[in-house]
Amino acid sequence: MKRILVKYYKKGDAAYLSHRETMRAMERALRRSGADLVYTSGFHPRVKVSFAPALPLGVSAEAEYLEVAVEREPDLADMTRRMNEALPEGLRVVSLQVLPDYMPKLSRWARYGLYRVEGAGGSFHLCLRIDGEGGGRLRDALQKLEDRFGAGVDAVTRVGIYASRDEILEEYPDKVYFYHTENGELEIMEESGAG
Amino acid sequence: METGNDVELVRSFFKRDIAQVSKPGRYLGIEVNARRRPLTARGCNCVLVYPDVYEIGMSHLGLAILYEEINEREDCMADRAYLPWVDMQELMQRKGIPLFGLESRVPLNRFDVVGITLQHELTLANVLRILSLAGIPLRAADRGSRDPLVVGGGPGAYNPEPVAEFFDLLVLGEGEEVVHELLDAVREWKDMEKGDRPGFLRRCASIPGVYVPSLYRVHYRPDGTISGIEPLEGAPMPVRKRVVSDLDRVTRPRRPLVPLVESVHDRCSLEIFRGCTRGCRFCQAGMVYRPVRERSEDVLYAWGREMISATGCDELSLSSLSSADYSRIISLAERLSRDLERERVAVSLPSLRTDSFSVELASKVGRIRKTGLTLAPEAASPRLRSVINKEVTDEDLLEAVSAAYREGWRKMKLYFMVGLPGEEEEDVEAICSLVRRIMREGDSGRPPRGLRLSVSVSTFVPKPHTPFQWVGQLSLPETARRHFILKEGLRIRGVTWKWHTREMSYLEGILARGDRRLGPVVEAAAREGCLDNWSEFFSWERWRRAMEERGLDPTWYVERERGEEEVFPWDHLSAGVDRSFLWEEYQKAQRGEATEDCRYGDCLGCGVCDGKEVSGRLAGGGS
Numbered sequence: 001m002k003r004i005l006v007k008y009y010k011k012g013d014a015a016y017l018s019h020r021e022t023m024r025a026m027e028r029a030l031r032r033s034g035a036d037l038v039y040t041s042g043f044h045p046r047v048k049v050s051f052a053p054a055l056p057l058g059v060s061a062e063a064e065y066l067e068v069a070v071e072r073e074p075d076l077a078d079m080t081r082r083m084n085e086a087l088p089e090g091l092r093v094v095s096l097q098v099l100p101d102y103m104p105k106l107s108r109w110a111r112y113g114l115y116r117v118e119g120a121g122g123s124f125h126l127c128l129r130i131d132g133e134g135g136g137r138l139r140d141a142l143q144k145l146e147d148r149f150g151a152g153v154d155a156v157t158r159v160g161i162y163a164s165r166d167e168i169l170e171e172y173p174d175k176v177y178f179y180h181t182e183n184g185e186l187e188i189m190e191e192s193g194a195g
Numbered sequence: 196m197e198t199g200n201d202v203e204l205v206r207s208f209f210k211r212d213i214a215q216v217s218k219p220g221r222y223l224g225i226e227v228n229a230r231r232r233p234l235t236a237r238g239c240n241c242v243l244v245y246p247d248v249y250e251i252g253m254s255h256l257g258l259a260i261l262y263e264e265i266n267e268r269e270d271c272m273a274d275r276a277y278l279p280w281v282d283m284q285e286l287m288q289r290k291g292i293p294l295f296g297l298e299s300r301v302p303l304n305r306f307d308v309v310g311i312t313l314q315h316e317l318t319l320a321n322v323l324r325i326l327s328l329a330g331i332p333l334r335a336a337d338r339g340s341r342d343p344l345v346v347g348g349g350p351g352a353y354n355p356e357p358v359a360e361f362f363d364l365l366v367l368g369e370g371e372e373v374v375h376e377l378l379d380a381v382r383e384w385k386d387m388e389k390g391d392r393p394g395f396l397r398r399c400a401s402i403p404g405v406y407v408p409s410l411y412r413v414h415y416r417p418d419g420t421i422s423g424i425e426p427l428e429g430a431p432m433p434v435r436k437r438v439v440s441d442l443d444r445v446t447r448p449r450r451p452l453v454p455l456v457e458s459v460h461d462r463c464s465l466e467i468f469r470g471c472t473r474g475c476r477f478c479q480a481g482m483v484y485r486p487v488r489e490r491s492e493d494v495l496y497a498w499g500r501e502m503i504s505a506t507g508c509d510e511l512s513l514s515s516l517s518s519a520d521y522s523r524i525i526s527l528a529e530r531l532s533r534d535l536e537r538e539r540v541a542v543s544l545p546s547l548r549t550d551s552f553s554v555e556l557a558s559k560v561g562r563i564r565k566t567g568l569t570l571a572p573e574a575a576s577p578r579l580r581s582v583i584n585k586e587v588t589d590e591d592l593l594e595a596v597s598a599a600y601r602e603g604w605r606k607m608k609l610y611f612m613v614g615l616p617g618e619e620e621e622d623v624e625a626i627c628s629l630v631r632r633i634m635r636e637g638d639s640g641r642p643p644r645g646l647r648l649s650v651s652v653s654t655f656v657p658k659p660h661t662p663f664q665w666v667g668q669l670s671l672p673e674t675a676r677r678h679f680i681l682k683e684g685l686r687i688r689g690v691t692w693k694w695h696t697r698e699m700s701y702l703e704g705i706l707a708r709g710d711r712r713l714g715p716v717v718e719a720a721a722r723e724g725c726l727d728n729w730s731e732f733f734s735w736e737r738w739r740r741a742m743e744e745r746g747l748d749p750t751w752y753v754e755r756e757r758g759e760e761e762v763f764p765w766d767h768l769s770a771g772v773d774r775s776f777l778w779e780e781y782q783k784a785q786r787g788e789a790t791e792d793c794r795y796g797d798c799l800g801c802g803v804c805d806g807k808e809v810s811g812r813l814a815g816g817g818s
């Protein structure tokens with residue numbers, strides 16, 4: 001058994017598909033991808049697949065992830081093409097990657113969501129935890145931002161999912177706001193060393 | 196196509212407001228396999244409408260077939276629309292957004308044809324709601340050259356009289372062939388700038404199967420019954436339904452649309468045959484879809500595989516009115532399920548017959564979810580079963596239940612009706628004793644441990660074009676009394692029971708056999724509400740008041756037994772089966788006499804087959 005990490009985007013009208021609807025669409029596309037999928041057992045077998053934490057309705061994403069189990073390594077280019085033919089407009093596979101066994105599961109590393117927020121106050125990045133309890137409080141974070149800058153938000157895009165804050169800082173050395181889901185505080189992110 | 200202000204309105208609505216409504220996925224129109232064709236300048240632009248919400252409409256096979264037929268043509272296109280959910284309706288009205296085609300986002304009133312399927316009486320108010328959301332004049336008589344042609348179809352077209360004045364025309368019977376004749380006619384008319392609408396409608400009336408309500412005048416007697424239906428300007432009398440003789444030669448949804456939002460039947464439907472000649476006397480589908488025409492096994496096998504690979508669906512349903520009756524069912528089901536096993540696609544058989552053969556077959560072919568199995572004995576006493584010509588015995592039912600139990604089903608659903616003609620108290624009590632017997636002997640003579648039985652009881656509603664079109668429907672208090680018998684008698688461990696809302700069945704009864712005088716009633720009821728088939732929105736009071744204000748008496752429509760000679764509101768519309776055959780069947784029902792199935796046996800002379808084009812057809816050859 002192999003694991004494949006699927007990176008995909010969700011844009012335009014597809015941003016209005018709920019998490020559940022997105023999962024359905026991706027599962028259908030996987031079934032048509034030509035890959036030898038691993039299924040769960042029982043009367044209603046399902047594709048063995050796990051998704052990154054839900055994206056709120058109406059938010060687009062440039063880099064979403066799902067992990068799917070396959071019996072053997074497929075032709076990745078062919079699989080990408082077939083999946084893209086089987087997805088609704090706005091959902092597209094960006095890349096596929098066969099995961100080495102030592103790579104942790106998606107659910108273990110998908111901790112932080114990084115969002116690009118555009119509005120009257122300009123464009124900046126916002127980071128918050130998306131896993132576990134208190135995860136995914138994006139609405140609250142945006143409200144906080146609006147209050148802080150006194151300007152409305154026009155568009156929000158999840159640009160990536162990360163395992164640690166340091167990874168984000170490496171990629172985005174400019175100012176990134178961090179929203180603490182525990183206490184609702186907003187601060188500028190700095191190297192923490194804590195991850 | 197010029198883009199007008201309203202097109203822009205819809206566009207900006209999507210940018211700014213769509214995230215506010217519940218499940219916006221229903222309105223996006225970006226389904227996999229959606230054709231998303233632009234409107235054409237010279238060809239016929241159609242929008243196909245299911246007058247209920249997306250989740251229900253998306254599962255409907257008839258519109259999927261027409262969608263395919265129309266979009267296969269270069270010169271014409273078809274978009275889709277459904278009734279928006281209440282929050283969306285409210286928001287659209289507030290923002291002045293007209294109802295639009297999902298794929299093109301062009302308002303409905305800019306299409307040439309708005310095609311609406313009539314599937315159920317309780318969606319008639321929805322039809323009017325759709326027209327008003329779209330800003331289309333409700334009455335056909337008020338529409339001009341810039342307004343679309345509002346076309347109806349589906350089983351409801353066999354008595355569309357309560358909504359007849361809102362349709363320019365309706366099509367009786369199967370649409371695959373007549374749709375092209377209509378599209379050609381509309382194209383021609385469009386070439387002539389759509390002048391002389393009445394003249395155009397007269398031309399349409401000469402197409403077999405096309406019913407133009409404005410070309411018929413109905414005369415009433417003082418007692419409210421009809422004295423005659425008068426065809427005007429050479430309109431055909433009666434209008435006869437269209438029948439496709441060879442189903443292998445018409446298309447099917449090659450690449451079915453994949454719903455974005457979970458819908459009621461989340462599966463691919465492969466239609467294996469049309470028609471059913473078992474002859475259940477209450478069943479309208481069994482009468483109006485005659486004769487039986489099976490598709491050939493190899494065609495179905497290829498189509499089934501093609502559908503799955505075009506959708507990624509995990510269930511292929513072999514659909515028909517009674518799928519176990521298909522003459523090559525074992526072979527077809529086994530081949531498909533063997534082949535699709537690798538992709539974990541379940542083959543399923545809806546509409547199971549009440550016998551162990553069907554249950555074992557269903558269980559063998561599919562790794563079917565053992566979550567629920569539905570059996571429909573309809574009536575519980577042998578006497579009543581012979582009235583309705585449903586030749587099932589208690590033993591058949593028990594064997595079916597035992598087989599299902601052996602195969603692992605622990606949840607089963609039984610369908611019964613109350614209010615069948617000639618029903619007595621003891622027939623209702625028979626439902627209770629039959630259920631009790633199942634709970635005692637359902638496991639091959641032993642109590643079926645762990646079995647949960649849900650008993651679903653509907654109220655019989657007499658339907659046009661059936662042998663029971665003459666009978667009176669049960670009154671509300673009498674229905675309540677019979678429900679009470681069930682309530683007491685079905686207090687059995689492991690058994691739950693559900694009944695249809697009595698007033699809903701009563702309204703269904705009014706509209707099913709209604710006449711044109713109900714038009715303003717439907718209009719008034721639709722102004723105040725819709726979604727009558729949803730119990731949270733249904734209001735009997737709204738309808739009762741609408742009738743009262745127009746001096747119409749619900750009981751007269753529902754409870755009255757009709758005489759042999761009474762002219763029905765639908766007498767100018769023919770489903771092919773002769774009225775004399777239906778009357779004879781009604782007489783036999785009263786005598787408790789059986790009528791055989793003509794599928795394998797002799798022709799009974801119901802009138803639908805013409806010995807030329809229209810005749811029964813079995814996959815194994817022969818007819």
Ligand code: SF4
Binds near residue numbers: 485797798802
């Ligand atoms: S005409 Fe005869 S063969 Fe044809 S459906 Fe009727 S009874 Fe059957």
